Amino acid sequence: MKMAVPVRRAVERMRAYHPPLEGRTNKLRLDFNENPIGCSPAVRRALAKLSSASISSYPEQETVRRRIARHFGVQPQELLLTNGTDEALSLVVNTFVESGDRVLLVEPTYAMYRFYSELADAKVASARYDAEMRFPWDEVLTVLKTAPRVFFLPNPNSPTGNLLAPEELRRILRASPRTMAVIDEAYFEFSGLTVIPWIRRYRNLIVTRTFSKTAGLAGLRLGCIFVHRELAAIMRKAQSPYPVNVAALAAAEAAIGDRQFIATTVREVRRGRQELERGLARLCVRCFPSAGNFVLVHFGARAKKVVAALERKGILLRDRSSDFGGEGYVRITLGTLAQTKRLLRELEKAL
């Protein structure tokens, strides 16, 4: 199309990102690492209680921010609330990345790191997991020597599921003090490993968390940035005044109050993960160890057929083959143990 007004070159160059976003409501959604159990009943009660006055006012977040900060063991000045992790990633790029700067990724990984980097006209340096899903240490350390501006690193990573240990994260932070390392802990509740307390020690560390996974609030969009208080004040300057809506704020407060719901989700996911691993071994299908609420499975040439067969049975899986050069990898999210058992029964038939 001939444009009346020129589009930015960075936008022109980008490939469109097309996740399958429609028609998922009544299916067993094992495709997006949401919480297939749903959310806490306390969240639904809090949403039902929202007053007309609060819905019709611009959101005031200070009280909730203080409570969330206390819940995570940080000072309020060390926490920013964001419209999902996605806004957190965009805020990192908007604060630190100039056009032409380099951003380091280890791929395959969460697609939005590349998305926001390319949108900002950054140069993406991409290291890759090998066929055994091993972290490419040599490549990463070589790139870090050249001080890229930002390194986006989910821990655990999606879709591979692997988790770096604290000493490995320390190695990364020390390798390049001039690189902002963004450790994305979206799956923290399943891995149990966090570096939030390190934000006081490292000025090149940002930790992100989300309410989309364990808390089951993906539809409300709420994320967190944990960072040294001086950096938090600077990043706040680059954020719009009302990033988080009143429903998300009310829901978050209720969600942190219901520890039982989180504990149940984590228990079900861990049991389901074992069950799925055992089931896949029985079917002679390879999967990779995962510290998240999902497992990466190698179906090879059968991947497309398996995903389509399960979809016909109302079960959605995420075919990630295109991230692995067409190699037949599928990512499966875990819900309750009963949901995982249903999945396995259908998998058995499909294979």
Ligand SMILES: Cc1ncc(COP(=O)(O)O)c(C=O)c1O
């Ligand atoms: C590593 C990682 N970070 C962040 C997100 C998304 O978080 P949010 O819903 O808070 O934007 C995902 C979602 O799949 C993810 O895998």
